Amino acid sequence: MNPVYYLYLAALLFTIGAAGVLVRKNAIIVFMCVELMLNACNLAFVTFSRLHGNLDGQIIAFFTMVVAAAEVVVGLAIIVTFFRSRHSASVDDADLMKL
Amino acid sequence: MTTSTGEAVQFWVLAIVAVLGALGTVTMRKAVHSALCLAGTMIVLAVFYLAQGAYFLGIVQIVVYTGAVMMLFLFVVMLVGITAADSLKETIRGQRVATVVTGVGFGVLLIAGLANAHLSAFTGLGAANSGGNVEGLAALIFTKYVWAFEITGALLITAAIGAMVLTHRERTERAATQREMAEQRVRSGVQLPPLPAPGVYARHNAVDIPGLLPDGTPSELTVNATLRSRGQVRDLSGEPLTRVRELEDGADDYLDQDRPVRRDTSAANGSSEGAAQ
Numbered sequence: 001m002n003p004v005y006y007l008y009l010a011a012l013l014f015t016i017g018a019a020g021v022l023v024r025k026n027a028i029i030v031f032m033c034v035e036l037m038l039n040a041c042n043l044a045f046v047t048f049s050r051l052h053g054n055l056d057g058q059i060i061a062f063f064t065m066v067v068a069a070a071e072v073v074v075g076l077a078i079i080v081t082f083f084r085s086r087h088s089a090s091v092d093d094a095d096l097m098k099l
Numbered sequence: 100m101t102t103s104t105g106e107a108v109q110f111w112v113l114a115i116v117a118v119l120g121a122l123g124t125v126t127m128r129k130a131v132h133s134a135l136c137l138a139g140t141m142i143v144l145a146v147f148y149l150a151q152g153a154y155f156l157g158i159v160q161i162v163v164y165t166g167a168v169m170m171l172f173l174f175v176v177m178l179v180g181i182t183a184a185d186s187l188k189e190t191i192r193g194q195r196v197a198t199v200v201t202g203v204g205f206g207v208l209l210i211a212g213l214a215n216a217h218l219s220a221f222t223g224l225g226a227a228n229s230g231g232n233v234e235g236l237a238a239l240i241f242t243k244y245v246w247a248f249e250i251t252g253a254l255l256i257t258a259a260i261g262a263m264v265l266t267h268r269e270r271t272e273r274a275a276t277q278r279e280m281a282e283q284r285v286r287s288g289v290q291l292p293p294l295p296a297p298g299v300y301a302r303h304n305a306v307d308i309p310g311l312l313p314d315g316t317p318s319e320l321t322v323n324a325t326l327r328s329r330g331q332v333r334d335l336s337g338e339p340l341t342r343v344r345e346l347e348d349g350a351d352d353y354l355d356q357d358r359p360v361r362r363d364t365s366a367a368n369g370s371s372e373g374a375a376q
Contacts, residue, residue, distance in 0.1 A: 001107035004218045006147065008210055009114050013121050013140070015206035020125035022198040025190070028130045028176060032137050035168065036121055039144050042160075046373045048151045053222025055235045059244050060151050062236070065156075065163055066251045070258035073170050076175045077265035084268075089130075092190050 006047040013040035023074045027079050031072070038068045105148055117143040131178045138169045152224035154232045288322070297321045307333045 001035060013036060020033030049057025082087040086093050116139065123136030141164045149157035160180050187194060226338055240248050275283070284291065295318065297306050309317035309327050 001102050001110060001115055003102060003151070003221050004213065004216075004340060005114075006373075007112060007213050007218075009110075009117065009147075011209040011213060012118060012206060013141060015202050015209065016118070016125055018205065019198050019202035022201070023106045023125065023195055026130055028172065028179065031122070032124055032172060035164075036124055036137060036140065039141060039164070039205040042156075043144055043147060043306050045310075046131075046148050046151050046156060047106050049153065050151045050189060050224050051109065051218060052226055053224060055227050055232075055239055056243075058156055058232075059239050061153070061156055062159065062240075063244075063247060063251060065159060067254065070327060072171055073258045075264070076171055077262040078334070080178060081265050083179050084270040 003047055003050055007044055010040045010044040010047065013037075013043070025090050025092055027082070027088075027091050030091060031079070035068065035072070038064060041077055109150060113143045113146055116140075117147075131173070134172050134176060137172075138165050141169065143167045152228055152232065155236050173369075229232060275370070279362075295321045304331070307331055309334060 019037035020036065021030050024030050024033065035036045038078060042064050043065070045057040045061040047057075048062075051056060082094065084090050120136045120140035120143065124133045124140065127133045127136060141160065145157045145165070148154075148160055224232075231278070238295035295310055297304070297308055297310055306323060308322075309319060309332055310321035312318050316333075317334050319327060326332055
């Protein structure tokens, strides 16, 4: 087996995550799909690191994880704040700026 | 150069699990189920990292993603409400079909691009990991990527402060004292002393049997609100009356008969008593 199959899997997971972001309305699930996309990118980075035989790809994946952790903290805080004011976690209810 | 057969088998088995988990994340109606599916996918990805020689990242994936990030997700799901299922009504007409078409197109483009790249040979991490995976990563982070490392530290501090600022609620009025809360309770006319216990003046003291008021009617207040809303209140106050009526009917039969059949009546009594229990 060639490690390029890991890249195919990463592409598939990224596509599923992107479709989830487009389809779902619950903000928490949308967020989970974003995490899925980040994880798919990480898998691609690790696989490229193996393909090229140097560790830079793993460093980038590590930084992605750190940034994802920070993103989750702030994003979930926004969802909690939104839920407090609207009693809903649906992205359709964030429509105050809609004409 | 190819990977070992063991890794190929592991890949094909776990890739199916990963894709199923990802599909579950997208399609499950409840946020908790989505979170569990996503956790499964993340654990599978951690195994893939370990299999590909990224030992440090594999462990960090389990500790940070499935350990910290998913727990944070579940925590927020609990805060927002587990039972709140997502509505499946489409806000924009035809959005779902368009999404599937777009997703398939995007996926086909991505995979075709990868297949077109002819990545047949690969180096492997044997040489790069010769001094240890963690040591190699550390040497890179603290030399070539030290600036990015410092910046991520600043980013994490900013994120922590941002989360605190976002979720902090300033108290706009003075907190009510205990005396004020007591006065409020008296004025609002709710039940002040503790609720009466179930089974008081009743024939049982089980929690689902309401206590009887002096006039013999059951009091709903004595039973737990949860049992009441579930309709699991067992009301036995009517049963003694029916038993008395049964006894009276039996007495009529007994008086009508010429010869008393003592054995039959006692058996009937016993059976009715058994039914009452």
